[in-house]
Amino acid sequence: MSAGRTVNSKSHSWGTPKKYVDAVRRFFEGTISLDPCSNEYSIVNAETEYMLPFNDGLKESWNYPTIYVNPPYGSDRERGTSIKTWLAKCVLANEKFDSEVLALVPVAANTGHWKQSVFGKATAVCFLYDTRLKFLENGHDIGKGAPMACSMVYWGKNYEKFYDEFIKYGAVVNLTHLHNEAIGKERFAMKLKLG
Numbered sequence: 001m002s003a004g005r006t007v008n009s010k011s012h013s014w015g016t017p018k019k020y021v022d023a024v025r026r027f028f029e030g031t032i033s034l035d036p037c038s039n040e041y042s043i044v045n046a047e048t049e050y051m052l053p054f055n056d057g058l059k060e061s062w063n064y065p066t067i068y069v070n071p072p073y074g075s076d077r078e079r080g081t082s083i084k085t086w087l088a089k090c091v092l093a094n095e096k097f098d099s100e101v102l103a104l105v106p107v108a109a110n111t112g113h114w115k116q117s118v119f120g121k122a123t124a125v126c127f128l129y130d131t132r133l134k135f136l137e138n139g140h141d142i143g144k145g146a147p148m149a150c151s152m153v154y155w156g157k158n159y160e161k162f163y164d165e166f167i168k169y170g171a172v173v174n175l176t177h178l179h180n181e182a183i184g185k186e187r188f189a190m191k192l193k194l195g
Contacts, residue, residue, distance in 0.1 A: 014135040015042050015043060016068075016070045017133065018043060021043055023169065024044075026165055027102065027162065027166075028066040031047065032045070032046040032067075033046060033048060033067065034046055034049075034050075034062060034066070034068070035048070035050070035068055036050045036069060036089075037050065037052050037057045037069060037070060037072065038050060038051050038057075039052050044068060046068065047064075048064065052072065058079070058085055058089055062089060062092070062093035063096075063097045064097070064099055065100065067093055067100070067102070068101075068102050069086060069090055069102070069104070070103070070104045071083055073105075073106055083108075086103070086105075087103065087113050087114075087116075087117035087118065087153075088113075088116070090103050090117065090155055091122075093155075094121075094155035100154075100155070101156065102153070102154055103152070103153045104150060104151075105151060107148065107150060108148075118153055118175070119175060119178050120175075120178045122154060123157070123159050123162065123174070124153075124154045124159050124173060125152070125153050126152040126153075126154075126167075126169055126171065126172045127151050127170045128150050128151055128152065128169055129169060129170045130169075130170075131149060159174055159176060
């Protein structure tokens with residue numbers, strides 16, 4: 001399940017459309033250091049790629065300066081992972097290694113994984129204008145659109161650069177003001193616990 005929808009394919013070979021790969025590459029000034037959920041048909045061509053389903057990118061190091069993530073949108077029962085696991089790893093890479101991270105994910109603002117890993121953690125989100133984003137299937141544009149709206153989420157330090165690059169693809173929202181709000185809520189909860 002993903003954002004309340006059934007994922008119809010078990011394929012790990014859904015690729016990012018070229019226009020978004022190009023935008024990510026421009027944003028990262030030409031170099032995508034890591035693609036932790038690549039596949040044999042990927043056009044991302046990161047310096048380091050963990051190939052699904054053979055390598056579990058969640059178990060490998062994400063200590064890279066620039067990371068692009070187009071994670072599997074459904075649950076992987078065999079590994080016990082889901083999109084929330086991938087989003088949490090994006091947050092961890094940004095916080096632990098100061099990595100600049102971009103992730104192409106379904107819009108699921110009402111879910112726990114967005115509340116935990118996007119709101120209060122990410123710098124910005126671009127709600128993509130493509131209402132049915134056409135992923136590459138096994139490296140080919142088959143013209144079939146995704147069954148859900150998608151977004152590009154950004155964890156990093158350069159909101160202005162993200163805005164400038166992604167505003168042409170969708171509505172860009174700055175989330176940094178939510179960071180202080182999240183910290184305030186944590187402190188308030190701690191005070192309540194301490195009495």
